[in-house]
Amino acid sequence: MFTGIIENLGIVTHLESELDNLHITIESQLAPELKIDQSVAHNGVCLTVVKIDGNTYTVTVIKETLNKTNLGDLQIKDVVNIERAMKLGDRLDGHIVQGHVDQIATCTKIEEASGSWIFTFNYNQDLNNITIEKGSITVNGTSLTVVNSKRNEFSVAIIPYTFNNTIFKFLKEGATVNLEFDVLGKYVKRLLELDIK
Template sequence: MFTGIIETTGVVKKLTQENTNLHITISSAITNELKIDQSVAHNGVCLTVVNINKDEYTVTAIEETLTKTNLNTLTVNDEVNLERAMKLGDRLDGHIVQGHVDQTAKCTNVENKDGSWFFTFEYDKSLGNLTIEKGSITIDGTSLTVVNSGENTFSVAIIPYTFEHTRFKHYKKDTIVNLEFDVVGKYVKKISQYSI
C-alpha cells in the first residue's frame, strides 16, 4: 500500500532482459535504507527489491507489467519516481494507492500558468476506467487531483515543488505515463454494475 507521495527519484543504471522478464537496476538516495524483498513503487508500479549492491538496487518486472505500464520504455539514465510502502500509523498525505497500474495515458498538453503547470492526458476509454472532477488519480505514482475531467481525458495542476521533485519536469507532448485510478471509485463502479 502506498500514498502517492513521491519520496525521491532514482536513475536507471542498467536494464537486463532475461527471457520475458526485465531486471531494472536503479541508483537512489534511499538504496541504503532498502532491504531485499521490500516493495517499492517505480513510476507507480509496485516491484520487489531482489538485489542490493552499494548505492544500487535491482527489481524485476514481468511481461504483464511491461505490457501494461511505461516501464517497457525505460532507458539507461532515465529518472523514475520512487515511493516505499507506507508504514502502518503514518499519515495518509495522498490517497490509497495500490501500486497496480490500470493503464497508460499520453500527455497531450503542457501549459505553464505563472509558476504552476497544467498537464493534460488522454487514455483509452475502452478499458472502462474513469475520472471525476476533484477526484484522485495517480500519475507515475504521484497522487494528484483531477481537473477538467472528460470522457477519456483529464488535467492536473502541478505546483513547483512537485514539478521539481518528480518526473513531471521531463513530461512533454506524447510522453507516456502510468495511471492508477482511484481504488474506491473502481469498487463503486463495479458494485453499481450489479445493482438492481
C-alpha cells in the first residue's frame, strides 16, 4: 500500500530482457535502505526488489505489467518516481494507492499558470475507468486532485514543490503516463455494475 507521495527520483542504469520479463536497475539514494523482497512503487507500479548493489537495485517487470504500463518504454538515464510502501501508523498524506496501474494515458496539454502548471491527460474510455471533479488520481505514482473531469480526459494542477520533486518537470506533451484510479471509486463503480441489492 502506498500514498502517492514521491520519496525520491531514481535513474535507470541498466535494462535487461529475459524471456517476457524486463529487469530494471535503478540508481537511488534509497537503495542502501531497501531490502530484497521489498515492495517499491516505480512511476506508480508496485515492483519487488530482487537485487541490491550499493546505490543501485534491480526490480523485475513481467509481461502483464509491461502490457498495462509505460515501464516498457523506459530507456537508460530515464528518471522514475519512487515511493516505498507506507508504514502502518504513518500519516496518509496522499490517498490510498495500491501500486496497481489501471491503464496508461497521454499528456495532451501543459499550461503554465500563475505559480503552477496544468497538465491535461487523455485516456481510453473503453476501459470504463472514471474520474470525478476534486477526486483523487495517481499519475506516474503521484497522488493528485482531478480538475476538469471529462469522460476520457482530466487535468491536474501541479504546485512548484511537486513539479520540482517528481518527474513532472521532465514530462512533455505526447508522453505516456501510468494511471491508477481511486480505489474507493472503483469499488463503488463495480457495485453499481453488479446492481447489488
